[in-house]
Amino acid sequence: MHGFANPARFLRIARWLTPALLVAGLALTAGSLAWGLFAAPAERLQGDTVRIVFIHVPSAWLGMGGWTAIAVASLVELVWRHPLAAIAARATAVPGAVFAAICLASGSIWGRPAWGTWWVWDGRLTSMLVLLFLYLGYIALAQASDREGASSRIVAIFGLVGAVNIPIIHFSVLWWNSLHQPPSLTTGGSAMAAEFLIPLAVATLGFSFIFGGVVLARMRAILADVQAEARLRRRALED
Amino acid sequence: MTSALKPKHQRLVLILVAVAALIAAALLAAWALRNQASYFYVPSDMAANPPEAGQAVRLGGMVEAGSLKTLADGVTIEFVVGDGTARVPVIFSGIVPDLFVEGSGVVAEGSLRPDGTFKADNLLAKHDENYMPRELEDMSAAQKREAVAETQ
Known part of the structure; x- marks a missing residue:
């Protein structure tokens, strides 16, 4: 396990894994969205607006999954003090925020025809908006702490504490009456017909690959930054 | 140690x-927060603790099948919102969302009248978690169950 956390070995793997993930992710996403938009049938009540599901749901899952990854990386950083974990957490924040924003925007566009409103302050929508604000706060805090040279521990603690919002998002539709419907996919099975479920699964895989590729690319960029800074500092000392 | x-x-x-x-x-x-964070009251909440007449509240539940009537003016509708234990009659005039149909979920924003009728100012459609293609509508109930079971 610690072997993979070695930055040199990580960079060797990431060098070929980054483009591989991005290319596979773009291909799967393009294929599944074309399938969802043109080949999948219209829904019995919602008609063609159901096609928003193929963007909305993968974005929602990745928005939540991104913060879960930040929380796990923050835990590893706090307990094992591994620098690569801190870099992974910081690299996940921006793509996570982007997917949370896509989820909110596509959900709003879907809400207008399906519910008759762009936005309501129910438990699900509000907790998802809170997630986007947590991401923005995390990005600002991480940048500020890097610039000030302050301890990165406060960033990791924020990443860990913010994770309480993830189960709240999930259970919001079960604990409280909300306009948003309960989950269609549970451990008990699927309330979604295979015509929608299969393209949704492929889209989720594609979105996840893109997410992974972006995180790896950002991690490499942060590592390169750290390296360049260390080199500059060495040169300054030699002069 | x-x-x-x-x-x-x-x-x-x-x-x-x-x-x-x-x-x-x-x-x-x-x-x-379990009560405060709920977006609407269900009819049985409203029967147990009726809000004051004129107070702005939201009522959510299922539109009872067969209860939807359009009044003579052509824009006012009456229907009953139920949750299996209690029922609240609702009156609304205006444009309803596309997904507003009998037997489906609805959230009505408005207030209770002294006579116990809910006067809605706005209707929101609440759809359920089932996603089914149009072609499946013509199947029998057993065929539908089978089709959904295949996806599980």
Whole structure:
């Protein structure tokens, strides 16, 4: 396990894994969205607006999954003090925020025809908006702490504490009456017909690959930054 | 004995205790919010604790099948919202969302009249978690169950 956390070995793997993930992710996403938009049938009540599901749901899952990854990386950083974990957490924040924003925007566009409103302050929508604000706060805090040279521990603690919002998002539709419907996919099975479920699964895989590729690319960029800074500092000392 | 604990493990235990406390706090907060955070009242809430007449509230439930009537003016509709135990008659005039149909979910924003009728100012359609293609509509109930079971 610690072997993979070695930055040199990580960079060797990431060098070929980054483009591989991005290319596979773009291909799967393009294929599944074309399938969802043109080949999948219209829904019995919602008609063609159901096609928003193929963007909305993968974005929602990745928005939540991104913060879960930040929380796990923050835990590893706090307990094992591994620098690569801190870099992974910081690299996940921006793509996570982007997917949370896509989820909110596509959900709003879907809400207008399906519910008759762009936005309501129910438990699900509000907790998802809170997630986007947590991401923005995390990005600002991480940048500020890097610039000030302050301890990165406060960033990791924020990443860990913010994770309480993830189960709240999930259970919001079960604990409280909300306009948003309960989950269609549970451990008990699927309330979604295979015509929608299969393209949704492929889209989720594609979105996840893109997410992974972006995180790896950002991690490499942060590592390169750290390296360049260390080199500059060495040169300054030699002069 | 305790001094044998490595700093790494000490940090792990400390963080796990902190996370457990945090989750407990969040659960308590969610529990305390269980009424306030709900977006609407269901008919049985409204029957048990009727809000004051004229107070702005939201009522949510299922539109009872066969209860939807359009009045003579052509824009005012009457229907009954039920949750299996209580029923509240609703009156609304205006444009309804596309997904507003009998037997489906609805959230009505408005207020209770003194006569017990809910006067809605706005209707929102609440759809369920089932996603089914149009072609499946013509199937029998058993065929539908089979089609959905295949996807599970």
